[in-house]
Amino acid sequence: MEVRRALAVREKRIRDLEQRVTEETRLSQRALEETLLARQERDEYRRVLAASLAQEKRALEDVSTHAQAEETLQARLEAVLEERGAASAQAEALEVRLEQLASEGQAALRRAEEKTWGLSEEHGRAMRRVVEERSEAIGRLAEIQGSLPAPVPESLKATRVRAWINLGIAGLLAALALIILPGALLAVFAEDGALHMGVLVGLAPGELVLLDFLLCFCALVLGSWGIHELRGVEKRAEEQASEPSGESEAQVGIEGSGSLL
Numbered sequence: 001m002e003v004r005r006a007l008a009v010r011e012k013r014i015r016d017l018e019q020r021v022t023e024e025t026r027l028s029q030r031a032l033e034e035t036l037l038a039r040q041e042r043d044e045y046r047r048v049l050a051a052s053l054a055q056e057k058r059a060l061e062d063v064s065t066h067a068q069a070e071e072t073l074q075a076r077l078e079a080v081l082e083e084r085g086a087a088s089a090q091a092e093a094l095e096v097r098l099e100q101l102a103s104e105g106q107a108a109l110r111r112a113e114e115k116t117w118g119l120s121e122e123h124g125r126a127m128r129r130v131v132e133e134r135s136e137a138i139g140r141l142a143e144i145q146g147s148l149p150a151p152v153p154e155s156l157k158a159t160r161v162r163a164w165i166n167l168g169i170a171g172l173l174a175a176l177a178l179i180i181l182p183g184a185l186l187a188v189f190a191e192d193g194a195l196h197m198g199v200l201v202g203l204a205p206g207e208l209v210l211l212d213f214l215l216c217f218c219a220l221v222l223g224s225w226g227i228h229e230l231r232g233v234e235k236r237a238e239e240q241a242s243e244p245s246g247e248s249e250a251q252v253g254i255e256g257s258g259s260l261l
Contacts (some may be wrong), residue, residue, distance in 0.1 A: 053180050059175035066168055091144050098137045105130040160233050166226035173219035180212045 108126060 057180050094141045100133050128230035156233050159229050163226040163229035166222045170219040173215045177212050177215035
């Protein structure tokens with residue numbers, strides 16, 4: 001009887017050990033499956049992070065491209081200013097020539113008045129020639145002044161630079177919003193995605209969506225502001241360019257009427 005009891009106790013211990021080993025094996029398999037799943041999720045997160053970094057790199061390259069374009073525009077502006085300086089020098093030379101012609105005409109008129117009260121045909125032709133040359137010089141001066149580009153004030157330059165800066169910041173914010181958008185959608189429509197995005201970013205799904213919305217709104221506001229300022233700068237530049245030409249035409253008309261008198 002004692003032997004049977006001992007055997008029964010031993011068999012019971014063996015069954016307990018088998019059950020324990022089976023349970024530990026099942027737990028080990030489950031832990032192994034969870035480990036494999038965690039590795040797969042980790043690889044997926046790494047892929048998403050690499051894609052986000054690539055998008056950010058492309059956004060930075062776009063910003064550098066805009067900076068190069070701005071430098072090119074600045075170089076063109078300097079070239080235009082140099083051309084304007086050369087044209088201004090030519091206009092000054094024409095003004096000097098105009099003054100010389102005017103003084104010569106006045107001197108000829110005084111000499112003609114001193115010699116005789118009446119004007120002979122020869123003196124009349126000479127005076128008409130002087131008047132015609134003076135009119136041609138005035139016309140050339142008006143054409144050159146009309147072709148000169150209007151100077152760009154410092155305030156317009158600052159406004160233009162500020163507008164381009166606003167557009168660049170708007171582009172960066174839009175790029176960040178596009179980078180965050182897949183994560184926000186994943187956090188909203190997938191529970192596992194919401195959990196992992198919360199661990200990765202540190203924000204709740206609602207906060208992530210709100211952040212993406214705020215980035216889009218700020219990008220829209222800054223972009224609209226920059227475009228509005230650029231349009232205002234172009235409009236003011238056109239107005240300033242049209243004002244000198246109008247003044248020069250009025251001056252030419254007045255001087256022409258004076259010469260006819």
